[in-house]
Amino acid sequence: MKKLLASYGRDDEFRAVAEQIILEEEQKNNRVLARTLRKTLDNAQPATPAPRALAPLIPFPDAASDFVERIEPQHNKNDIVLSDENVRVFVDLMHEFRRGDEIRRRGLDVRSKLLFCGPPGCGKTLCAEVFAAELGLPLYVVKIDRLISSYLGETAANIRKIFEFARKQPCVLFLDEFDALARSRDDTSEHNELRRVVNSLLLFIDRIRPKGFMIAATNLDQSLDPAIWRRFDEVIWFDKPDRQMIERFLQLKFKNVALDFDPLAQAGKLEGYSYAEIERVCVQAIKSAVIHRRRTVREQDLRRAIADEVRRRSGRARLKASD
Ligand SMILES: Nc1ncnc2c1ncn2[C@@H]1O[C@H](COP(=O)(O)OP(=O)(O)OP(=O)(O)O)[C@@H](O)[C@H]1O
Ligand SMILES: [Mg+2]
Known part of the structure; x- marks a missing residue:
């Protein structure tokens, strides 16, 4: 509870601590309490952060x-x-x-x-x-x-x-x-x-x-x-990411996702793609776990998403060639 209060104002940390409390209650077999807490947490909307403006705003003409x-x-x-x-x-x-x-x-x-x-x-x-x-x-x-x-x-x-x-x-x-x-x-x-x-x-x-x-x-x-x-x-x-930046980006995108493989092993296949394209790959991989009602994203999900992006790019190249 102390941790929960200490995380006030930091949404990610608050959520992680709350998840931990729920888990502990589940383990203690307090199922009703755990379920109520989970429902409350799921319904809670994170507050939109207040702008940290330094000066009062002048009305825009x-x-x-x-x-x-x-x-x-x-x-x-x-x-x-x-x-x-x-x-x-x-x-x-x-x-x-x-x-x-x-x-x-x-x-x-x-x-x-x-x-x-x-x-x-x-x-x-x-x-x-x-x-x-x-x-x-x-x-x-x-x-x-x-x-x-x-x-x-x-x-x-x-x-x-x-x-x-x-x-x-x-x-x-x-x-x-x-x-x-x-x-x-x-x-x-x-x-x-x-x-x-x-x-x-x-x-x-x-x-x-x-x-x-x-x-x-x-x-x-x-x-x-x-x-x-x-x-x-x-x-x-702002350049396209090199291998090392791709790895950092993958770590960021899968930070809060349960994986049963090392995504960095796929980084080489994403060289030459923009951050926005790599982000689309990650989102598609995560979605396929959701669609198949799996808790973890598998290597196959990521491989498929990469293949889709490659296919999309080859289509674009074809369009360009016929210009
Ligand atoms: N360096 C980056 N780090 C993290 N995410 C990124 C980065 N670059 C792009 N993205 C992701 O891709 C999305 C699109 O990027 P953004 O709109 O900043 O590109 P842009 O360089 O402005 O492109 P454009 O020239 O088309 O306007 C971002 O909203 C973000 O999700
Ligand atoms: Mg832009």
């Missing part, structure tokens, strides 16, 4: 609300696998942010504009969420595609409002799918008005000194315009 959405982070640093190098970069950025006032007083700039690059499904969006959660800053996602497709003359004013807001409110302003912007800058056939919008967005990015961070994410790397690169204080790469 109405006109810009069509283009910006506040997202409540659902993940924390335990949910993401990052390379040691990236962990170091993020820890340094956090220290810099926390000492921001002192740094600025000395006339120096605080790094605040980040570009996340890398293939799909390798953690760019997830990391923006985790980073905001770790900093205790609210996360605002800018819907670039909407911003670009709505060139109605008011767009430049809306962009200004978004950035004005990020200048006052310490937050993480996330420009996801930044590629859309990079691409439309390239596209010579596009409307002049669109080009103007894109350029004014780039100009604002140039000028803005956010109180928190502005993060842009893109799938493009080399093909990204150098004019865009140089606007960022830091470029961070």
Whole structure:
């Protein structure tokens, strides 16, 4: 009971201790009590964590609300696998942010504009969420595609409002799918008005000194315009996982799952896949144990799920070939 109270506020730990109490009651043959406790635990919903905002929230300007959405982070640093190098970069950025006032007083700039690059499904969006959660800053996602497709003359004013807001409110302003912007800058056939919008967005990015961070994410790397690169204080790469990272990821995904085999033995087969793809494999393997009403996931479940992913990829390659 002491352990249970000590775990207050930490959902995973609370659940583990509660499970242990139920198990002990079952072993003591107190079946009715054990069953009631189990039912209560199963029905209990974990409380959604309160945002750890550092500053009171400034209301978001109405006109810009069509283009910006506040997202409540659902993940924390335990949910993401990052390379040691990236962990170091993020820890340094956090220290810099926390000492921001002192740094600025000395006339120096605080790094605040980040570009996340890398293939799909390798953690760019997830990391923006985790980073905001770790900093205790609210996360605002800018819907670039909407911003670009709505060139109605008011767009430049809306962009200004978004950035004005990020200048006052310490937050993480996330420009996801930044590629859309990079691409439309390239596209010579596009409307002049669109080009103007894109350029004014780039100009604002140039000028803005956010109180928190502005993060842009893109799938493009080399093909990204150098004019865009140089606007960022830091470029961070999110690569597909290598063997060691795959093993860490598998350990994370099967952390709370009963297995009767060592999943790391299958890691080699998952090389070349993204985290999102490997996650799908793990989820499918776990589901097949549920479907067959087994308590443990078997090696065969994982092998089948991998085979499905391989099949899916070969289908995609065929589609590409017929393009
Ligand atoms: N590094 C990672 N660690 C843990 N889980 C990950 C990681 N990368 C991806 N995932 C899983 O895959 C999902 C999709 O990843 P995410 O949306 O962050 O990819 P992305 O890089 O933003 O891709 P896209 O370029 O398509 O936007 C995540 O929600 C998470 O479940
Ligand atoms: Mg993304």
